[in-house]
Amino acid sequence: MCFYEGLATVTVLARYQAREPAELTSLECPVRLIHVGSGRVRVELQHYLQGPKEANALRVMLPHGTMVQGLLIDGSNQPTGGWLLIDVEQYDLVLEQPGTLNGWQWQ
Structure with a gap:
């Protein structure tokens, strides 16, 4: 079920223990957010x-x-x-151990 479609500010983060966090923000990025159950959201993108x-x-x-x-x-x-599938966090993002993406990598 789509719960939002329009422009948003999207920040892509690299957060790992023992590393300095890195992030890159895109302003006014067209997205479509779809609730796919069990605390997961699919973020559909119109460009890279x-x-x-x-x-x-x-x-x-x-x-x-x-x-x-x-x-x-x-x-x-x-x-x-x-598209990107995320496990939604209700609070601050935690620092993760490297290799927690089950084989998927940011390209």
């Missing part, structure tokens, strides 16, 4: 989303102030668009 190498988390800030953030589980980030 820039991010730091080894990104493992995503934060989406909607214009009315709601924030959706979580660890990246799966996705496809292509020049013509794509």
Whole structure:
């Protein structure tokens, strides 16, 4: 079920223990957010989303102030668009051990 479609501020993060956090923010990024059950959200993109190498988390800030953030589980980030699946966190993102993406890597 789509619960938001429009422009948002999207931040791609690389957060790991014993490393300095890295992030890259895209303003006014067209997205579509779809609730896919069990605390997971699919973020659909209309174009390639820039991010730091080894990104493992995503934060989406909607214009009315709601924030959706979580660890990246799966996705496809292509020049013509794509999608990212995140496990939604209700609080601050935790630092993760490297290699927690189940084989999926930020491209």
